Amino acid sequence: MNKNTIYILFISIIISLASCTNSGRGYEYMPNMYRSPSLDTYGQNTIYSDSSNARKPVEGTIPRGKLLTFNYEGSLEGYLLAGDNAINPYDSNSENIEDGKKLYAMFCTHCHGDLGDGKGSINHPVYSAVPAYNDNNMARRTGSTMSELKAGHIFHAITYGVNAMGPHASQLSEEERWKIVLYVQTLQQTPEK
Numbered sequence: 001m002n003k004n005t006i007y008i009l010f011i012s013i014i015i016s017l018a019s020c021t022n023s024g025r026g027y028e029y030m031p032n033m034y035r036s037p038s039l040d041t042y043g044q045n046t047i048y049s050d051s052s053n054a055r056k057p058v059e060g061t062i063p064r065g066k067l068l069t070f071n072y073e074g075s076l077e078g079y080l081l082a083g084d085n086a087i088n089p090y091d092s093n094s095e096n097i098e099d100g101k102k103l104y105a106m107f108c109t110h111c112h113g114d115l116g117d118g119k120g121s122i123n124h125p126v127y128s129a130v131p132a133y134n135d136n137n138m139a140r141r142t143g144s145t146m147s148e149l150k151a152g153h154i155f156h157a158i159t160y161g162v163n164a165m166g167p168h169a170s171q172l173s174e175e176e177r178w179k180i181v182l183y184v185q186t187l188q189q190t191p192e193k
């Protein structure tokens with residue numbers, strides 16, 4: 001063995017032994033790459049002085065999927081709660097009812113009929129059983145009849161739909177829906193033929 005070979009052998013042994021003992025995570029060349037200096041959401045920070053540190057949404061912010069005037073789930077429970085508690089923010093005056101009537105003619109008449117008697121122009125079998133708004137006999141999900149449905153029930157039905165009737169939330173604003181409710185309420189009161 002010549003001197004060089006011994007030298008290389010010696011270095012190799014030292015290196016291999018050194019790598020065996022190095023069981024830690026090693027030297028951190030750029031610690032910020034490992035330990036982010038950024039602030040965690042809702043974590044403590046030095047920028048805002050109030051104790052919660054979480055920023056509040058801007059006033060008037062509406063959470064996704066929520067409405068401003070109606071916050072009931074699309075479930076039967078939400079439907080029943082809406083019937084008991086929801087309040088129409090729009091007055092039942094002739095102007096609002098007239099607006100509702102126009103919207104009703106565009107979005108509801110073809111199934112529910114001009115008079116709300118369930119005799120719209122669509123005669124597909126799926127829509128053969130559209131109930132009349134002034135019906136006093138057939139029990140609905142509430143246990144009461146069509147003529148007894150409250151504003152919240154009607155708004156809920158327009159928003160989420162019911163069976164063959166699809167939801168109209170994407171076509172009508174909250175204001176438009178409430179105005180239609182006012183008009184449907186006038187149809188509920190027409191005497192049964």
Ligand code: HEC
Nearest residue numbers: 107108111127130131140153154157158162163164165168
């Ligand atoms: C595609 C046809 C169709 C359209 C459009 C439609 N409906 Fe209906 N609607 C129905 C049918 C069918 C039912 C009965 C569903 C059932 O009880 O199975 C119904 C039921 C209802 C009910 C009773 C809901 C309940 O809680 O019992 C209301 C109120 C109502 N519709 C209002 C409206 C209004 C207001 C519009 C317009 C924005 C409208 N519908 C548009 C087909 C339609």
